Structures are given as structure tokens and as C-alpha cells.
Amino acid sequence: MRIDVVTVFPEYLQPLELSLIGKARQRGTLDLTVHDLRTWTHDVHRTVDDSPAGGGAGMIMRPEPWGECFDQLLARPTADASAPLLLVPSPAGAVFDQAMAEELATEDWLLFACGRYEGIDQRVLDHAATRMRVREVSLGDYVLFGGEVAVLAMVEAVTRLLPGVLGNAESLREESHTGGLLEAPMYTKPATWRGLEVPQVLLSGHHAKIARWRRDQSLLRTLRQRPDLIDRLDSSQLDKGDREL
Numbered sequence: 001m002r003i004d005v006v007t008v009f010p011e012y013l014q015p016l017e018l019s020l021i022g023k024a025r026q027r028g029t030l031d032l033t034v035h036d037l038r039t040w041t042h043d044v045h046r047t048v049d050d051s052p053a054g055g056g057a058g059m060i061m062r063p064e065p066w067g068e069c070f071d072q073l074l075a076r077p078t079a080d081a082s083a084p085l086l087l088v089p090s091p092a093g094a095v096f097d098q099a100m101a102e103e104l105a106t107e108d109w110l111l112f113a114c115g116r117y118e119g120i121d122q123r124v125l126d127h128a129a130t131r132m133r134v135r136e137v138s139l140g141d142y143v144l145f146g147g148e149v150a151v152l153a154m155v156e157a158v159t160r161l162l163p164g165v166l167g168n169a170e171s172l173r174e175e176s177h178t179g180g181l182l183e184a185p186m187y188t189k190p191a192t193w194r195g196l197e198v199p200q201v202l203l204s205g206h207h208a209k210i211a212r213w214r215r216d217q218s219l220l221r222t223l224r225q226r227p228d229l230i231d232r233l234d235s236s237q238l239d240k241g242d243r244e245l
């Protein structure tokens, strides 16, 4: 997968060099480039923002650098895709979730445009929509200074779904949100720590009982922490044991 990220704070995205994302880049699974938007300015101050038309507080990102940036990036199509999916992080976007991560993981090319200040001139999105698909995406119902932290989260959520990135594909299946429920609590050794025991059933070696216990714990935890997720389950996602609980 190719990912381009455009930002006025490239340093903000340095964590994408680390750990499993960094490894995916080294291996070529992920072709990720971070671009400084100021590359496409022409004045001595490398201006990217200006006051809002119609008045109001804060600054808006001017359209010209974005337009030139997209012209240049789209002029280098990849083998697999002629145009990227443009993702614009914004608290006004659709809320990013695991289902969206799974959709994005099937794309060949993602382009993230990080807004700062009060946002990007709307014409940037309207013009971009004439040559690529455009989606505004939010991390959740709170406000950040800019899109960079959202991009870190989204790139991580997508990259770990790419084939060959996670060593153990099983860990993708069992984790929170894949089956609509939160994960059961987990334990490791020692069996007793500061007077607290690992639940007996986990040490029993009885695989069916362990699976049932974990499923019950998932249901109880979801009911307590995220009752909204229980409401969204459809009946085919519940088994006989679930109903007995």
C-alpha cells in the first residue's frame, strides 16, 4: 500500500518510523512518504494560512499550496492505482472505526491531508473531488489542534491489517471490535501475583470451558463499558451460551 501524508509538521509523524510500521516500510509492505506542505509555497514566509473570509477567529489554510501539492502527487501514479483516496482528518468528519480501517486496508493508495488552524479552504476538497474520492474522517467527538495525531492513529489501525504485518493473524480475529465485542481480560505468569490469582479456568487446560469463560467475560465487559455495542449486535452474533448468560 502507498500512503502519502501532507502536513506543516512532518516531525509530528516521526513515530511512523518505529516498531511494526517502520518494519512494514523497510520490508516494502508500506510505501509511506510524509510531505511538508510548505514545499508548495513560493513566498519568503512560506505562508500556508490566512484570515477567514467573512471574518471570525483563527486562520484558514489557503488553497494554493494544497492544489499544487495534489497536482504533483497525482502526477506520479503507482502501478496499482491512478488516483488515491483522499482522507481529510477533521472533527467534522465521519467517525473512524474498525470497519473503516478494514475498508481502507483494501485500498492501494491513501493520501492524508492534515489541516491545522481552523481548517482548510473548502475549495481544496471540492476541487480534489473532481479527480479523486474524498472523505473527511474524525477520530471521535473531541477537538485536536490538527490532523496529525489522527493520521498516526489511522495509519496504525490500517497498517496492522495489511497482509504480513502482524506475525500472528489469529490475534486479529480475537481482539476487541472484530466480533462486535470487547476482548476478555488476559493473564500471564506467575499464577499468583501480590495475592491475586489467574482465574482457575485458564489453568485448567479445558479449551471449551476457557472459550466459554472468555466469551462470557467479553459480554460482561462490553455490557458494562460499551452498552452501545451490545445494542448494535445482531442476533446471529449471539450463541446459546450468550443467551443463558
Ligand code: 6GU
Binding pocket: 088, 089, 090, 091, 137, 138, 139, 140, 141, 142, 143, 144, 145, 146, 147, 150
Ligand atoms: Cl481528525 N482532527 C481534529 N483537528 N480534531 C479531531 C479529529 C481530527 N478527530 C477528533 N478530533
